[in-house]
Amino acid sequence: MRKERGRRPKKKVCGFCVDKIDHVDFKEATRLRRYITERGKILPRRISGNCAKHQRQLTVAIKRSRIMALLPFTIE
Template sequence: MIRKKLGRNKKNRCRFCTKEGCPRPAFVDYKDVGSIKKMCTNQGKLYSRKRTGTCSTYQRALGVAIKRARFMGLLAYVGE
């Protein structure tokens, strides 16, 4: 019986980067609540880079955007 390697060849790519690389300055819009919610757990924590596939510059920018959205009241600090 042949075993298949499930999901080992698939590598997460940064959804904010282009084919040329990371555009500078790295900016994630805090008003785009739909895409920011995908990067948070149901408890309100930020997913890791390994899970989301974002690069380090955009992971930092995403953290800042989440903090801004929480301060403005667009996102909750804690989950349901």
């Protein structure tokens, strides 16, 4: 029997590395809103396509912007 070769999905690239952003800012709520679901959860790295460094910074920035009331904790 032959093995079926499936198509591998295209590797996602980090949007912050592409834009050459070295630090994720919590005040950029419009940029951060792309990385949370409609329920308000933070998207994981394998779905968002971020590198590990920027995903850690993104998580801290989202949590800070939630505390400063720029982003919601939950969406009803």
